[in-house]
Amino acid sequence: xxxxxxxxxDLESIVKALNLKVRSGDDKLKTKVxxxxxxxxxxxxxxxxxxxxxxVTRQVHQNIxxxxxxxxxxxxxxxxxxxxxxxxxxxxxxxxxxxxxxxxSGFEVIGKIYNLLNKEN
Amino acid sequence: xxxxxxYEGSFAVIGGNFDHAGEVSSGxxxxxxxxxxxxxVIRKVSLVAYESEINxxxxxxxxxxxxxxxxxxxxxxxxxxxxxxxxxxxxLQPGYSTATDKIREMGFGAGMGLCNIKSxxxxxxxxxxxxxxxxxxxxxxxxHRS
Numbered sequence: 139x140x141x142x143x144x145x146x147x148d149l150e151s152i153v154k155a156l157n158l159k160v161r162s163g164d165d166k167l168k169t170k171v172x173x174x175x176x177x178x179x180x181x182x183x184x185x186x187x188x189x190x191x192x193x194v195t196r197q198v199h200q201n202i203x204x205x206x207x208x209x210x211x212x213x214x215x216x217x218x219x220x221x222x223x224x225x226x227x228x229x230x231x232x233x234x235x236x237x238x239x240x241x242x243s244g245f246e247v248i249g250k251i252y253n254l255l256n257k258e259n
Numbered sequence: 260x261x262x263x264x265x266y267e268g269s270f271a272v273i274g275g276n277f278d279h280a281g282e283v284s285s286g287x288x289x290x291x292x293x294x295x296x297x298x299x300v301i302r303k304v305s306l307v308a309y310e311s312e313i314n315x316x317x318x319x320x321x322x323x324x325x326x327x328x329x330x331x332x333x334x335x336x337x338x339x340x341x342x343x344x345x346x347x348x349x350x351l352q353p354g355y356s357t358a359t360d361k362i363r364e365m366g367f368g369a370g371m372g373l374c375n376i377k378s379x380x381x382x383x384x385x386x387x388x389x390x391x392x393x394x395x396x397x398x399x400x401x402x403h404r405s
Contacts, residue, residue, distance in 0.1 A: 180313075181371035184306050185378075189298070197366045204281025208288060208305040225278065233285075 147171050147255055149213050149236055152192065156240060156250050158215060161222055163236030171212045173255065176248050180205050187211065194248050198222050203229040203237075213237065215251075217244040266290060266328040272315040274341065277365065280316045284309040287326050287335075294328065296401060303379045303399045304333050310372040311337045311395055317362050318342065319392065331402040332381070337395045344387040351377065351385075 150167035153160060160167070172190030177183045178197050187193060189210040195202060198220050206214050213236035216222060222230065222237050230237050240247050268290070270283040288305045296304075308324060315322035319341030327334040344350045351373050358368020377383045380397035387393040 178366050179369040179371065180366040181310065181369050181375055184309060185371060185375040189302070195366075199277075199365055201277065201280055201365060201367075204285060204309070208281070208284060208309055209302075 149192070149238070152251055152254060153238060155254055156242070156247065158238040158240050161216075161237045161239055162227055162230040163213065163234060166213070166234060166236045169212045169236065171255065174248070174251055175211075176244060184209065192251060194244055194251070196220055196244060198226060200226040200229045202226065203233055203235050206235045207233045211235070215240060215247055217242060217247050264327050264329050266294060266326065269323050269325045272312055272319075272322045272324060272339075274316060274318070274320045274322070274339075277316055280313055281309060283324050284312050287324070290326065291328070291333065296328075296333070300333060300399055300401050304335060306379045307335050307376050307397045307399065310376045311335060311397075313367055314372055314393075315339045315341070317358060317367060322392075331400060333399045333401060335395075335397045335399075337393075339392045339394075341392045343389040343391055344385075344393055345389060347385055347387060 149169050149171060171192045173188060174192040175183060175187035176194040178195050183205055187209050191211050192213055193206055193211045194215045194217060196217055198216060202214055203226060216239045219241045221239060272283055284305055287308045288301060291301045291304055319339035322337055322339030325336040349355055353374045354370040356368045356370035362368040381400045382398035384396040
C-alpha cells in the first residue's frame, strides 16, 4: 500500500467514509492523501513511507508525531480503539499533525483506505 | 569551494529522554527548509538525523549532532558518550539490535536504524570505541538535483 491514488481524496473524505474520530488537526482535513503506509516499527515507517501518505499504526506515544512530521505525512490513524497519549496530542497540536482514531482493526482500516484511494484508478 | 559553510551548528541530545526524541531532527529539517534545499535532500537529511538522534537517546548518556551545509552537500555528524559498538559489522546487519524491551515497545530497536542511515546517505562513516562512544558521519550530496 504505497503512493498513487486519485488526487481528490483528502483526509475529510476518509474520515467520513470510515467514521473516524478526529483527535487533532481538525483544521487540516482538506489535506490531500497520496497513498498510505502501515506499520508500528518507526524505522520501517521512516525508511519506507512517503510524503503525503496516511499512516496507520497502533503506536500512541508522542514519537509518532515526530515521524509523521519529518516524513510530511498527511495524517495518522490509530486503530483498534487506541487513543493518543496526552503528550502525543499536545505535540500533534503544536506540529499541526492530524490524528484520527478508529475502533476497527488495522486490517479493516487499511483495506477501506486502500479501496478509497484506488477506486478511481 | 567546500570550505565556507552556508550553515554550521551543533545540537545536544540527552540519552534516555524519549519525550524530546526527534526535536533536534525537526529543528534541522526546519533550518534546511528555510535555506531552500530541495525536498529530496531535506527528506534524506531528516531521516539520517532522526535515526541518529534515536540511537543517541536509546543507547548513549548524551551526544551531539552537528549539521554542516556547504554548497554541494549536507553533513550530519554525531558524537556520543556511550557504551560503544563492539562489532560494527554486526550492528550494520538488518534486524540486529541490542535494544531493551522498553525501547522495542515504542517501535524502536528493530535493527533498521543504522541500515536506514547508510542507505539514505551518499557517504557513511562509523567509528566506535568500547566504553567511550560512537561517531557517525554522513554526507548527503545536494548537487544532483532531480
